[in-house]
Amino acid sequence: MSNKKSHFHGSDLEKIESVYNINKYDIINFSGNVNPLGVSKNLLELLSKNVNVIGMYPDRAYTKLRKQLAKYIDVNYKNIIVGNGSTELISIFINIIKPTKALIVGPTYSEYEREISIGGGSSNYYPLKEELDFKIDIKDLLLNITDDMDLLVICNPNNPTSTSIYSEDIKCILEYCHEKNIYVMVDETYIEFTKEMDKITSVGLTNSYDNLFITRGVSKFYASPGLRLGYGICGNKTIMEKINNLKNPWTINSLASFAGEVMFEDEEYIKMTKDFIEQERNRIYKELDSWKDIKVYPPTANFILIKILRNDIDSHQLFETLIQKKIMIRDASTFPFLNSQFFRFCFMNKEQNDFILDELSKIFN
Template sequence: MKIEKHGGNIYKYKGRVLDFSANLNPLGMPPEVKQAVLDGIDEYECYPDPDMRELKEAICRRTGVSTEHICCGNGGDDLIYRIILAFRPEKALLVVPVFSEYEEALKLAECQIDYYVLKEENGFHLDDGIIGQIETGGYDMVILCSPNNPTGIPVEQKKITSIIYACHRSGARMLIDECFMDFVLGEENYTVLPRIESLPNVIILKSFTKLFAMAGLRLGFCLCGSPEDAEAVNGCMQTWPVSTPAAKAGIAALTLTDLEDQTRVLVALEREKLISALLGLGFRTYDSQANYIFFRSVIPLDELLLKHSVLIRNCSNYRGLEGCPEHGEYFYRIAVRTEEENRYIIRALTEILSAEQK
């Protein structure tokens, strides 16, 4: 079975599959967002606003970050490539395992890549050794995902700040992926977003895909510590980086101020129930605080779950998670979905394990 590059590829399977491979809000796309897309239909025969003024102003109102620090794009992955293209680092440090687009974008820019590998024996938590590597490595860019994908583990604000200062001392620009921070209870203990305008060497990546379940509309943004960095990223954009339907959806989504709290509570409750069930079945789980759970199995699960019409993310193609099947190491990531759907996957896993033991 070919391992997918990303989650969410439901199109290759005949019939309906229950998709636990894509980490979207279990509440689904908000009705206000759907209505905004429909209401704007008469505008779609015109070209989009190349400056994305309404969208940037909406992001400014939501985040408190000035519009001259904001860049918008066709999803977070689009912005990854544009950020790398804007600064063309010669040598970068990438904390792995992580979303594959970072490595691919760096390779496209012919950048030398060093890897800081999160260790299972440390629960995939980031340790302080990264500070010394940044200060001696001669890097132009350091890339870190918090909460990490696929582990779901965020980095404490104190440690993030130490890493930022190490980057500043060594002359490295830091890119922090916070696309899943919207699902973290106690976000204020992890994010540096409120201070972004005072951090000139930092860029924070955000996405509408996850919280607002807008994966098909493709919309993301980044917040740059300096207007000069934002200008550089914007200068690498195509003329119309955001479609009008996506912009309409994003503007509507940003008015839903109660959605984050509602989602965080739901995800936290369902995540803990899922983790408890997985532990009860004998799987090894880690300290995810996002809307997905990363775990280790002693048997391969993805093909067996497909027989139950369940799609999960096999993580063995992440750098640093190649695993050792001969030693019973298979790494997977599953989304936190609705209570009914979560119960279904646990029943399916229970049946699979029961059959394996016979």
């Protein structure tokens, strides 16, 4: 048991290992939000057979990779930029538009505010309302967008609430922001996990709105955080030219580029992941929703947000209890507008999901 109150993210396994003296490979990481099926066997086999690509420079323009992505998401490849994870692209986009005042829909990922701050801008938050199960109220959001703002940031599906916004509502937001010369950045990191992806993704809107920039990556759905492969979609030619001019060359290594050229064609892996996540999402939500000591919010991604309704335990104490069982959850108290009543966990394989449900049941049911 640690003596001081610490907060850990899904990538902090080395810190967990040090603080709790638990081998990081023994920890079941319910905090990482990574596809529990792991890397596709087809991809691993292809990588092993083509590892010699590391002996060559990648194409500076990553044309083949971008064309493969264009086929995957059905846009013109010229509207796609690739980078060293979506974080690099978020940073470059913010660096280019240099927002002085941004509005971030929260609670959400902290990196947006950090990047805006590094660029000298300030951030306000639009709080998703708990009484609406953290689903967005579009009309109310628009009332909170002021003329002095120049950037709106939306994570869709949102981390940590696991809520989504339909593209028709995003369209309304884009129309309103376009009139006020406000850029909209939509982070679609978890979009592939959703059941209604075609109704949620904003990719198609990049053809009509030049104030939209979308970021995606392969870390979560394709279980490949180590590849550091991300991509952005934008129909604004001026913005894309500026990104290409500012971006360092060869930030994606040859192996990651090759992986990206083949992984998006693995239809069997994609379907298997979607089917499994939907099945476990429904099963776990239904089970937890019947417990009286917690409140669960309907999830659309591969993770679920939960509120503790008891006064004798908080999210940090729950983390401490579960880590002794080598179960790592996300203490959500560090997210804006959430407190020590909230925690989040992602869906792992069925046996591991049963394990966490059993341990939580001992506490809450």
